[in-house]
Amino acid sequence: MxxxxxxxxxxxxxxxxxxxxxxxxxxxxxxxxxxxxxPKRANVIPILAFLVAKLIAYSILGFFLGWLGSFFQxxxxxxxxxxxxxxxxxxxxxxxxxxxxxxxxxxxxxPPRILTKVVRAQTKSAHVFAPALLGASTVFIPCGTTQAMMxxxxxxxxxxxxxxxxxxxxVGTFPIFFFLGYSIEWLKDTLRQRFATFAAYTxxxxxxxxxxxxxxxxxxxxxxRSVFSNVYCTITFCDSSTFTGIRPSTQTTIRIQTKGYVVDxxxxxxxxxxxxxxxxxxxxxxxxxxxxxxxxxxxxxxxxQSRTITFISPTDASELAFSCSMGxxxxxxxxxxxxx
Numbered sequence: 173m174x175x176x177x178x179x180x181x182x183x184x185x186x187x188x189x190x191x192x193x194x195x196x197x198x199x200x201x202x203x204x205x206x207x208x209x210x211p212k213r214a215n216v217i218p219i220l221a222f223l224v225a226k227l228i229a230y231s232i233l234g235f236f237l238g239w240l241g242s243f244f245q246x247x248x249x250x251x252x253x254x255x256x257x258x259x260x261x262x263x264x265x266x267x268x269x270x271x272x273x274x275x276x277x278x279x280x281x282x283p284p285r286i287l288t289k290v291v292r293a294q295t296k297s298a299h300v301f302a303p304a305l306l307g308a309s310t311v312f313i314p315c316g317t318t319q320a321m322m323x324x325x326x327x328x329x330x331x332x333x334x335x336x337x338x339x340x341x342x343v344g345t346f347p348i349f350f351f352l353g354y355s356i357e358w359l360k361d362t363l364r365q366r367f368a369t370f371a372a373y374t375x376x377x378x379x380x381x382x383x384x385x386x387x388x389x390x391x392x393x394x395x396x397r398s399v400f401s402n403v404y405c406t407i408t409f410c411d412s413s414t415f416t417g418i419r420p421s422t423q424t425t426i427r428i429q430t431k432g433y434v435v436d437x438x439x440x441x442x443x444x445x446x447x448x449x450x451x452x453x454x455x456x457x458x459x460x461x462x463x464x465x466x467x468x469x470x471x472x473x474x475x476x477q478s479r480t481i482t483f484i485s486p487t488d489a490s491e492l493a494f495s496c497s498m499g500x501x502x503x504x505x506x507x508x509x510x511x512x
Contacts, residue, residue, distance in 0.1 A: 175500070176340045179321065182378065183344020218303040219353035223346055225307035230318075231339040233311050237325040238334020248468050251327075251497070252389035255382045258323045262379035266372035388499030391465035395499055420508035423447045426494075428455035428462070428473055432501040433494070442509045443487040451478045461497035470497065 264279030321341045325334035384396045420439045427434040428450060440446050450462055452473040463470045466486065473479045485507055486492060495502025 180340045180344040183341040221304040222307035225304040227342050229308040229311045230342045231335045234325045234338030235331045235335040238331040241326045241329035248389045252386035255386040259379040259382040266375040269372035425449045428452040430454045439506045442507045459496045464494045
């Protein structure tokens, strides 16, 4: 499952700002046409109607996108390839924001002009229903950052994950859109120009995160974990000499927790069947998706449940890495070739 905190932060920092030019402008125009009998009511209710309708619409869209992805049962290699394509799309979107070259504008999907006119036409209504309808209609005119989140929803291959991805992203944009509801028209353009560069760098950071996830799924020795190994020493093993004297085993247990994996005995025999029991004690996010990239093993372990897998340990390596599907947490088995 994608890191919802990062997605929320992206919506909070970049999403609302980059979408302000279109979606925020439409909201401000609609609110300006409300009756002013009760100033607070005239502003707050249309804003809430816009935000709630937008959240519902994007959550449904995320569910649908995740559902489409669930039709395909990808191997770890294919999942890694998909993550790379998602990263390329994100980088292209970011370069479009930075106006690096006109060619990158093709990464920004443009809706049909007639559909855009229909959506914009809703701002002429003076009823509260108009902001709600407009909020739901923004799914047809997504900004660049939203499109990047839509790609993540598809890559999740899970309806619930897709729904949470877009839903959490939209919730992150709430403060900006609520603020814009009280702002004058020029504020929209000022904010967008000022933060477009920062938003682009935020998307690039997400792209790097996806590339790291692809590297992990491919079993690459070069990942963010390996580069910053000292930071991850609390959740992985930094010195194999620590295991000197530990008796190798053909059975071991990994306990899945919120911030990583705890291995009962990391030393296993080489070239023999290994029985691994996975127990999810407190893992609610990425740690639920356990993988052994080198062997192409992937196993989802829901919270409070356990799974048992069997594999033949390799004979051509001294270590066997495992991690969650996004590469955030992991560790390694030490392979003993001594046969004792």
